[in-house]
Structures are given as structure tokens and as C-alpha cells.
Amino acid sequence: MSPYPSEKVVQAALQQVGQIMPYSVTSANCEHFVTELRYGNCFSEQVANVALCTAVGGGILAAALATLAIITRSRRQNQ
Structure with missing residues (x-):
């Protein structure tokens, strides 16, 4: 995706001066x-990276907990 010319970016930014903008860390932050x-596309790579890391981390945690549960159950059955 190609950036707009600097003049167009500055003009669009100046049109926003004085407006009250909603803020949300995940959908309307300064990067958006x-x-x-x-x-011309509202996007935050930082938010996307956090979402990806959270999903991967959650998957790893779930796998670890499932493994621990299987080991614990197996030990209980062997006693």
C-alpha cells in the first residue's frame, strides 16, 4: 500500500484539528x-501483533495445561 503524498496527509490532519476524537486502545488509537x-486505511500493527501473540500464547498455555492434566490423571490411576 502506497502512502498518500505528504501534502494530502498534512491537509487531512489539519482538517481534524479541534475535533474531539474517540479513543480506544484496540480500535482508535494514535497509530490507527x-x-x-x-x-486511507485505519490499522494498528501493534494491536494486530498483540492479538497474534495473545492467541499463540493462549494456545501454548492451553496445551501445557492439557498435558499437565493428562500427566496428573495418569499418575492418579497408577497409584
Whole structure:
């Protein structure tokens, strides 16, 4: 995706001056604001990376807990 020319970005930013903007860490943060001005697409790579890491970490945690449960159950049955 190609960035808009600097003049267009500055003009769009100046049109926002004085407006009250909603804020959300996950859907309307400063990176969303800037990427929309620069590329015309509201996106935050930081938020996407956190979501991905959270999903992967959750999957690893779930696998570890399942393994622990299987080991614990197996030990109980062998006693």
C-alpha cells in the first residue's frame, strides 16, 4: 500500500484539528489515526501483533495445561 503524498496527509490532519476524537486502545488509537491519514486505511500493527501473540500464547498455555492434566490423571490411576 502506497502512502498518500505528504501534502494530502498534512491537509487531512489539519482538517481534524479541534475535533474531539474517540479513543480506544484496540480500535482508535494514535497509530490507527496516523495510518488512516497516511494510507486511507485505519490499522494498528501493534494491536494486530498483540492479538497474534495473545492467541499463540493462549494456545501454548492451553496445551501445557492439557498435558499437565493428562500427566496428573495418569499418575492418579497408577497409584
